[in-house]
Amino acid sequence: MFLKKRKFSAILFVLSLLLFVTAGCTSKSQPSNSSKITLNFFNQKPEISSQYQKLARIYTKEQPNVSIQITTSGQGGGAAALQAKFASGEAPDIIMLGGLPEIDRYKNHLVSLQGLPATKMILPSLRSGGVSDGRLVGLPVDLEAYGWSYNKEVFARAGVDASAIHNYSDFVKAVKKIDSQKAKLGLNGVFGFNGADTNSIASVSAQFTSQAYDNDQVKAFKSTKFPWKYGSQMHNYYTLIRNYSVQPILSVKYDPSVQDLFYNGKVAMIPQGNWIVPTLDGIEKGFVQKKLGMLPFFVRNDGSDRLLTGSSWYLGVTNDHPKREKAAKDFVNWMFTSRKAENVIINEMRFVPATKNFDVSRLPDDLSKDIYRIGSSKKARAPIHKQYPNGFATQVLGPYIQxxxxxxxxxxxxxxxxxxxxxxxxxxxSGE
Structure with missing residues (x-):
């Protein structure tokens, strides 16, 4: 009887030892939930919220110990919502920022991204838009082109050859030729300018203010004076828009200008960039390839004018949660270096990448390919309207142009x- 008890005790000891060893191995090979990191990503572009969610799903499948929560607030309310996050002590780990004034506001919260592999991939013309006090704290979300989007089908029916427009005089002649055929072409106006939107007014102004600063975003941000070097051309273009746009001009809003007036061929041109690509192709697959073209604003008028190319938004990583900082950097880096992320960015977001050495043949339409060639060239010119003082575009420039x-x-x-x-x-x- 005593021997049986001793055998039983020995078996229990061996079993408990095995359980202890097994538990130890499990804890090493399968990290516990307590080591899981949740990143908070603040996005200011509602139109690509679902695509960012998809990127997060792809990434967290590869990195199961990371989860990503995306908060989206835009359409003019993003900046205020972001401020509220910081004020409440809930600073996000990754933030989307619009321009150097917004980057400057959070500069003490932003970490340097200089050491990331992705940093080496950024197009040189876009780097200055993410620099604060000499530190690179933001990476550009994409490459955007600013100019006139024109409907190639309307131009063809009007007998206007876009490739023959080389200067402001040629542009005005084309506008008048189209206007003279408005009834025959079924147009509501030559332009479908959304005068209700101060952001569009500001982006048009960039055509005339950017080159006065040599397209240097830091120089523009530090300047205390509004540049009027190309003020006469600015005056000419806003007057042309006023005279040949759909009326009443202040009643035209952004979405109808793109989705109704431009898409349906009720206008020949709108002063927008390639951010309208996903909307147009979302309405009709292949519309962009068949019907969308872009023309530059003729500012210098000396044959050197080209589309402005830059980025309106930059991604930064905050230092408010040190334990999550590395994971946040890793995710940002992955978005700029991973082929899987790139596929979503170019095919679903329809962005033109902000990175060097990109295989342009992978872009799904000819316009995007042209924009990449222009934006990645040594002659690329960046717009500076995002560097205006906070509130200037919405409270001053926009209302007075209206x-x-x-x-x-x-x-x-x-x-x-x-x-x-x-x-x-x-x-x-600036505190002066």
Whole structure:
């Protein structure tokens, strides 16, 4: 009886030892839930929220110890929502930022991204848009082109050859030729300018302010004066828009201008960039390849004008949660270096990549290929409107251009007001 008890005790000891060893091995090979990291990603582009969700799913499948929560707030409310996050002590780990003024606001929260492999891949013309106090703290989301989007089918029916437009005079002749055939072509106007949207007014202004700063975004951000070097051309274009756009111009909103007026051939042109590509191809597959072309604004008017190419948004990583900082950097780096991420970015987001040495043949339409060639060349010119003082585009430039559109203010008066208010805002925001 005693021997049986001893055997039983020995068996129990061996079993408990085996369980202990097995548990130890399991804890090493399969990390516990306590080591799982949850990253918070703040996105300001609602139109690509689902694609970012897809990127997060792909990444977390490869990295099971990481989960990614994406918060999206845009359509003008993103900046305020982001501020509220920081004010409440819930700073995101990854943030999308629009321009150097917004980057400057959070510069003490942003870590340097200089050491990431992805940094070496960024197009040189886009780097300065993510630099604060000499540190690279933001990587460009994509490469965008700013100019005139035109409907190739409308141009063809009007007998206008876009490749023959080389200067402002040629452009005006084309506008007048199209306008003279409005009834026959079934147009509501030559332009479908969304005068209700101050953001579009600001992006048009970049055509004339960017080159005054040699397209240097840091120089533009530090300047205390609104540049009028190409003010006469700015005046000419806004007047042309006022005279040949769908009326009443202030009632035209962004979505209808793209999805109704432009898509349905009710206008020949809208001053928008390739960010309208996913919308148009989402309505009709292949529309972009068949019908969408782009023309530059003729500012210098000396044969050197080309589409402005830059990035409106940059991704940064915060230092508010040190334990999550490396994981956040790894995910950002993956988005810029992974072939899987790239496939989503170019085929589903329909972005033109902001990286060097990209195989342009992989882009799904000819316009995107042209934009990449222009934006990756040594002659690339970046727009600087994102570097205006905070509130300038929405509270000053936009409203006063809107007043000019309805003949409520002269151009001379407009110049005086814009000059004064620009300097006031810059002085306030720089602490002077």
């Amino acid at each position: 007043r000019y559109f309805v003949n409520d203010i002269s151009w001379t008066e407009l110049e005086k007001v814009i000059t004064t208010k620009y300097q006031q805002l810059r002085d306030i925001q």
